[in-house]
Amino acid sequence: MSISTRIVADLVANSVEFVTTVPCKQLAGVIDEIEACDDIYHIPSNKEDEGMGLCAGAYMGGKRPAIIMQNTAIGVTVNTLVTLTQYYRMPLPMLISYRGELREPVACQVEMAVHTKALLNQLNIPTYHFHTQDDVNELDAILKYTFMCNKPVAILTDASFWGGYGDQ
């Protein structure tokens, strides 16, 4: 089973039925699997805060949501995380491509990477960092934890976890 297949299987096993995505090269395989999955309604967003609004609505409508995005989105969504997701106490698993870490070829990505964990820490968002492939074994427990505590939870997946950037 590929990592992408495993991730989507864990989402389905935890009754996540509504997933919004913003495009990402590293997460492209997961996004393809979500689009193909009959148990998940896939709704691409144009911006991550819009996606968090969709997820808040889906949760209140009775479906478990998740968002898939890059770590740059943390810079975009601070207000939404604080005044919507956290203020109303809603669960939101955030599967995040952690760009700008080891093996990163694009220098500008590092500029947001150095702030990512500090911002998540400042926002009191539980954060898990997937660095080796075995780390995916924790996803099931992280999803259960998220829907137990009704909080946004970050899962940072770096380039080493995904096996690098092709020739890097």
Next chain:
Amino acid sequence: MIRSEILRDIAPTLRDHLVICNIGLPSQELHMIDDQPTNFYMLGTMGLSSSIGLGVALAQDKTVISIDGDGSVLTNFGTLPTIANNVADNYILLIIDNGSYGSTGDQPTYAGKKTSLAAVARACGCENVVECQAKDTGEVLQNAINSKKMTIIVCKCDSGNIKVPVITKDPVVIRDRFMTAVQS
């Protein structure tokens, strides 16, 4: 007519449906005029009323009305293509377009100048877009509900505010009673 007069006018229609109400004065006015457990008041997060409403509509079958403003739609313009491409026939987006940022002191918006939100919505692919005058809002809204087709209503009205108290309800209480109403 100003927004609070429109809300007073359509309150008897709104109370039978799930309503996501925009941040600031719109929520405060609706809360004062006709507080209902089926109302979800946004206490923060400008721009996301339409997105939250679409999420609720896609997740269950009851009719959902997002009350939005022209300034808030301009803030979250990406919502219109998402709505157009994810049709939920139990969803109505009611944009009360007074051409100004009412909650912050009535600064003019571009929707009150050259930009037509109805034309933008159509260009984004929304199939049922109705622009109406304030006095016709109730009838247009009821027709949209009856049609059982996803509809975007752009209601052109005057800018202006009334004095209203802020909402002091706890956000988790607002959310919990709304979710209970969804499931009832």
